[in-house]
């Protein structure tokens with residue numbers, strides 16, 4: 001592996017990366033109320049690697065969406081990277097999503113008509129950063145991830161493992177203190193799954209990022225500093 005870029009060496013997570021109290025998300029679908037998560041308490045310090053486990057439907061994705069500021073809580077309290085997510089305005093939430101957290105998904109979620117380099121640069125350009133600086137940081141990250149020779153390729157020309165490494169570079173482009181991953185190895189063969197998990201562990205151990213991974217896989221267990229098992233939207237006893 002190439003030398004790590006300085007771009008990911010100085011997180012500022014505040015005293016606690018994640019602090020949730022009674023965190024609840026109830027979905028209303030027509031006249032039916034569905035519990036996503038129900039009363040979760042969570043305190044995660046900087047530099048922890050949290051593994052979220054639990055059956056399908058137990059609330060893992062709901063919790064990650066709230067932590068990422070992609071969704072709003074129904075009740076409780078939630079502070080992530082120093083930002084009070086119950087009380088912030090839409091514009092603050094957008095800023096939070098762009099700068100404070102990096103998100104990685106099972107289905108990679110790359111934009112198919114953009115190149116690898118463009119996919120990685122996009123969140124930084126949306127955050128208003130200068131193209132020249134963004135491009136050089138994106139190249140540095142992609143080089144670190146072994147993707148330096150794929151800059152001009154489109155996602156359809158990549159393997160699953162390569163797409164996920166591109167998505168990891170995109171998640172890191174704005175230098176977030178917290179990286180959230182929702183089943184990041186769910187679409188990968190075991191070799192690539194191991195590689196992606198090792199990269200997430202490197203981010204955690206070498207660069208002190210707080211990392212939260214929802215996964216069914218046992219691959220993350222050896223890296224975890226905390227395992228949280230969810231059951232029907234609650235922390236399992």
Ligand SMILES: Nc1ncnc2c1ncn2[C@@H]1O[C@H](COP(=O)(O)OP(=O)(O)O)[C@@H](O)[C@H]1O
Pocket residue numbers: 027028029034035036037054055056057058059060061062063
């Ligand atoms: N957008 C939504 N609308 C209604 N119900 C939802 C929505 N998203 C998730 N749920 C429900 O919330 C519960 C938790 O789902 P989810 O967080 O996706 O679990 P997991 O990621 O552990 O599989 C499930 O009962 C699911 O059906």
Ligand SMILES: [Mg+2]
Pocket residue numbers: 060061062182
């Ligand atoms: Mg899920």
